[in-house]
Amino acid sequence: MTWLAWRQLRAQLLVTGVAVAVLAVYLVVLGTQIRGGHHDAVASCGDACGSALREFQSRFQGQLYLLDALLLVTPTLLGMFWGAPLVARELETGTHRLVWNQSVSRRRWLVVRLAVVTAAAAALTGLFSLLLTWAASPYDAVAADRFTALLFGARNLVPVAYTCCGVVLGALAGLVLRRTVPAMAVTALLFAAIQVAVPIVVRPHLGTPVHSSRAMSAEAIRNLSFLGAKADVEGLSAPNVWVVSNSKLLTADGRTVDLDRYHGCLSGQFDVMAQCVAALDLHVDVAYHPGGRYWRFQWLESLLFLTAALALTGVALWRIRVA
Amino acid sequence: MVTSGTTPALATEGLTRRYGRRVALADCTLRIPPGRVVGLVGPNGAGKSTLLQLACGLLAPTSGKVSVLGARPGTRLARVGFVAQDTPVYAALSVADHLRLGARLNPAWDAAFAARRVAALGLDPRQRAGRLSGGQRAQLALTVAAAKRPELLILDEPVAALDPLAREGFLRTLVESVAELGATAVLSSHLLSDVERVCDHLVVLTGGRVRLAGDVTALLDAHHRATAPPPPGADVVHGAIVRGPLPAGTGAGPVQLEELVLAYLRGEGDPR
Numbered sequence: 001m002t003w004l005a006w007r008q009l010r011a012q013l014l015v016t017g018v019a020v021a022v023l024a025v026y027l028v029v030l031g032t033q034i035r036g037g038h039h040d041a042v043a044s045c046g047d048a049c050g051s052a053l054r055e056f057q058s059r060f061q062g063q064l065y066l067l068d069a070l071l072l073v074t075p076t077l078l079g080m081f082w083g084a085p086l087v088a089r090e091l092e093t094g095t096h097r098l099v100w101n102q103s104v105s106r107r108r109w110l111v112v113r114l115a116v117v118t119a120a121a122a123a124l125t126g127l128f129s130l131l132l133t134w135a136a137s138p139y140d141a142v143a144a145d146r147f148t149a150l151l152f153g154a155r156n157l158v159p160v161a162y163t164c165c166g167v168v169l170g171a172l173a174g175l176v177l178r179r180t181v182p183a184m185a186v187t188a189l190l191f192a193a194i195q196v197a198v199p200i201v202v203r204p205h206l207g208t209p210v211h212s213s214r215a216m217s218a219e220a221i222r223n224l225s226f227l228g229a230k231a232d233v234e235g236l237s238a239p240n241v242w243v244v245s246n247s248k249l250l251t252a253d254g255r256t257v258d259l260d261r262y263h264g265c266l267s268g269q270f271d272v273m274a275q276c277v278a279a280l281d282l283h284v285d286v287a288y289h290p291g292g293r294y295w296r297f298q299w300l301e302s303l304l305f306l307t308a309a310l311a312l313t314g315v316a317l318w319r320i321r322v323a
Numbered sequence: 324m325v326t327s328g329t330t331p332a333l334a335t336e337g338l339t340r341r342y343g344r345r346v347a348l349a350d351c352t353l354r355i356p357p358g359r360v361v362g363l364v365g366p367n368g369a370g371k372s373t374l375l376q377l378a379c380g381l382l383a384p385t386s387g388k389v390s391v392l393g394a395r396p397g398t399r400l401a402r403v404g405f406v407a408q409d410t411p412v413y414a415a416l417s418v419a420d421h422l423r424l425g426a427r428l429n430p431a432w433d434a435a436f437a438a439r440r441v442a443a444l445g446l447d448p449r450q451r452a453g454r455l456s457g458g459q460r461a462q463l464a465l466t467v468a469a470a471k472r473p474e475l476l477i478l479d480e481p482v483a484a485l486d487p488l489a490r491e492g493f494l495r496t497l498v499e500s501v502a503e504l505g506a507t508a509v510l511s512s513h514l515l516s517d518v519e520r521v522c523d524h525l526v527v528l529t530g531g532r533v534r535l536a537g538d539v540t541a542l543l544d545a546h547h548r549a550t551a552p553p554p555p556g557a558d559v560v561h562g563a564i565v566r567g568p569l570p571a572g573t574g575a576g577p578v579q580l581e582e583l584v585l586a587y588l589r590g591e592g593d594p595r
Contacts, residue, residue, distance in 0.1 A: 003427045007420060008413075093414070097407035098464065101379055102428035103400045103471060 001104050005116035012082060013120055020124050024131055027067070031135030034060055038138040053142050064136050068154040071125075071132055075159065075166035076191045078121040083170020084183035086113060087320070091178045106320050110171075114313060118167045125163040129156065144239035147294050149199040152242070157298045161305035166191050168312040175316055198301070204244045206300045209287035216249060218278040222270070227277075229266070231257050233284060240291030247285040249277075257282055330393040332357045332475050332507035333378055338387035340373050347373040349531040350387070355509065355524065357474075359538070360501060362518030363511035364584060365528035371511040372408055374528065375479045378509075379405040392474055401431060404473035404506075408480045410464035414453030418446050421467055429471035436503070437470035440496070458489030462496065469500045476501060478510040482517050494521050515584050525580075527587050534587045539580060546583050550574035561590025 037056050045052035087110070090096040100106050133155045140146045146155055153159065169191055174183035214220065214236065221227065225235025231249040249257045257280060265276035289297070331354045338351040348370040355361055363371050376382040377389050380397025392399050412421060418441060426432045441448060444462050446455070452463060461481055468476060478497070482490040498521050501508045512518050518525075525542060527535040535542065549563045551574045558566040564578060564586035 001428060004424055007416065007424075011415065094407060094409060094411035095413055097381060097405065098411050098413075098467070099424075099428070100381065101400065101403070101405035101407075101468070102425065103430055104428045105400065 001109060001112040002116060004099070005113045008113070009082075009117055009120060016082075016124060020127060023070075023128060027128075027131040027135045030060075030063060030067075031131070034135060034138050038142070057139065057142055060139055064139060067132055067136075068151060071128055071154045071159055072150075072195065074125055074128060075162035076188055076195070078125065078163050079166030079170035079187045079191050080184040082117050082121055083167040084174045084187050085180045086117060086167075086171040086174060087316075088174030088178060088180040088183045091174075092180060107317050110316060110320050111313075114168060114171055114316070117171075118164050118309070121163050121167045122160050126160045129154075129159040144291075145237070147240060147242040147289065147291060147297075148237075149203070149242070152199065152203070152297070152301075153195065157302045158305070161302035161309075162195070165194075165305040165309040165312070168309045168316070172312050172316045172319070175319055198304075202304070203297065203301060204289075206297055207289055207293055209244045209289055211285060211287050213250075213283045214246075214286050216278060216282040216284060218271075218274045221274040221277055227266075229263070231259060231262055236284065236286060238288070240294070241288045242291075243286055243288045245287045249280075249282045249284060252281060252283070330357065331355055331390075332359070332361075332392060333509065334390050335374075335377075336388040338374075338377065338389050339385050340370075340377060340382060341385045346531050348377070351528075351531075351533050353526065353533055353536060355507070355526070357507050358505075359507055359524040360498070360522045361507070361509040361524040361526060362515070362522030363509060363526045363528060364515050364518060365511075365513065366588070367513050369513075369528045370531040371513075371528055372479050373531075375405075375477050375509065375511060379403055379477055381405075401429060401471065402474045404468035404471055404476040406461075406464045406468045406476075406478040406481050409484065410457075410461040410481060412452040412455075412460055412463055412467075414451065416452055417448065418450050418452060418455075418463060419448035421452060421463055422448070422470075425467045425470055431472045433470045433472050436472075437466055440466045440470070440500070444496070456489075457484045458486070458493065461485060461489070461493055465493070465497060465500065469504060472504060474506055476504070476506050476508045478508065480511055480513070482512065490517065497521065515581055519580050525584070527584055529588055535584070542583065543578060543580065546578045547575040548578045548582065550576055559590075561586040564590075 037059060041052040041056040042049065087096075090099065099109060136155070140151075140155070145151055153162065166187070170183065170187040173186045173190070174180060177183045177186065216233075220236075223235070223237070224233050227233055233246065233249060236243050236246050249262065251257055261280060262277070265273050265280070267273065333353065333355040335351050335353045338348060338353075339346070340348040351370075351374065363374070365371050373382065377384055378391055378396055380395075389396055392402055396403075413424075416424070422434070422437050422441065425437060426434055440462075444459070444466075446459060446463065452460065455463060461484075465478070465481065468478075481497075482493050485493060494517070497508065497510070510518060510522070522539065524538050525535065526533060537545075545566065546560070547565050547568070549557070549565050553559055553563070553565050560566055560583075564583060565575070
């Protein structure tokens with residue numbers, strides 16, 4: 001049975017394998033360039049490394065964001081193109097009536113095919129993630145943002161777990177819908193929804209956040225991404241930590257800043273405004289996960305997705321018996 | 324003793340299958356003895372495919388019972404061979420790949436038999452199955468199903484899509500294979516002419532019901548064609564075809580299989 005599973009995967013594996021090989025070469029080249037760029041930036045800057053490192057970051061940011069995005073959609077793509085047709089294609093072409101009448105039970109057939117396809121998909125994703133993590137590591141060390149919602153899913157272990165879950169989800173969708181194209185669509189929609197929902201709804205609760213307060217100095221205000229009319233702020237960050245949530249701008253006694261005084265600052269040049277707001281002596285309460293939790297979160301989320309993959313496999317095995 | 328000669332190859336009891344509201348097979352009770360070549364005949368939509376898919380476990384019954392070689396369908400995978408309608412094969416796999424598939428997936432695979440059949444058919448082992456003609460594809464599907472050495476070989480409309488020459492070739496190889504395997508074979512067709520040359524047992528199905536079932540010779544013995552209008556009290560199937568002996572003195576001759584089946588299809592006589 002393993003032979004048949006490999007034989008049926010061969011063509012897809014060849015095509016995807018070539019694509020991943022090209023990508024791997026690109027990542028090795030990029031990783032070397034990033035290392036070179038980092039070395040140059042640090043070697044020449046002496047005491048004032050800030051601007052040199054910012055230049056280094058902006059030089060590679062675009063390429064790395066594209067690669068992050070590609071790695072984030074890889075589990076969905078594999079779920080669509082490897083998972084969804086796994087059963088649906090057989091049902092569409094009628095070959096299930098050939099293969100399910102050999103001396104191998106349907107369940108064993110499904111288990112072996114799922115195992116082979118998932119293992120191959122996980123290996124390819126793992127290689128991609130490994131190379132991207134390696135290539136981006138000097139950049140990540142400078143940016144110190146690998147724990148943030150977007151990047152967390154594009155480094156180290158979790159992409160492999162996503163892929164396992166995506167492939168099994170695709171196969172189950174194909175088994176239930178019995179048609180390849182609708183199964184691909186449903187897989188894409190469901191898995192995209194899962195990838196959006198998990199960082200927002202599930203991941204923050206994989207540990208209890210730490211609470212602290214952050215003084216809003218002019219420097220801190222300049223680094224924000226958003227400063228709202230109702231004293232709400234966004235874009236608080238700190239090296240290596242993951243900020244889960246934060247309060248509005250608060251005064252020393254813990255109440256929201258007086259909006260009239262606050263609005264008085266919101267005009268003119270940004271630097272002037274930042275100093276004006278800073279003079280109000282404000283702070284925000286912040287809930288965050290410290291950087292030391294990064295690997296615990298990687299393992300927990302991987303475990304979560306692998307458990308989901310096993311549960312979906314169970315559903316598929318139950319379902320194929322009554323199909 | 325599931326292998327004993329008395330266990331029916333296929334037995335059903337009140338077997339019913341619905342698709343939503345449509346009844347595809349209604350209260351079908353049947354007993355097919357082993358060692359026969361069985362023709363399952365009926366018009367399109369009569370429930371033939373449904374019955375055969377129930378027998379190999381691809382469908383589950385709505386109600387009633389079905390047993391294959393004395394066991395639940397789908398539990399004796401190694402002992403039942405199935406050639407599905409339109410004889411599906413993997414278009415991307417070669418003829419040799421299909422034989423390897425059979426070898427890897429069936430413990431009792433007879434590689435010599437399969438190789439002999441492929442050679443006799445003149446199939447190129449490197450040819451992709453998607454490039455085969457309809458007749459060659461059907462032959463390949465039959466080879467895969469037969470080389471696992473089943474005790475029961477089920478074929479669902481295997482020749483429907485074939486031209487007359489390919490039909491003849493397929494049926495001849497089928498008979499040879501069944502004889503070599505010592506197996507029971509059940510093949511369905513909407514045309515009696517496809518099966519009458521090869522089968523020695525007949526089941527006629529219309530509207531989801533069994534109209535007629537039995538060994539061909541026994542069926543021919545049990546029916547007559549009245550040469551004069553049949554007398555009152557005669558058990559008329561349809562037209563001149565009469566069930567049972569006629570009263571002495573009334574004219575009667577032997578019946579042909581084709582007119583007998585037609586009489587049951589037209590008369591929709593009492594289920595037997």
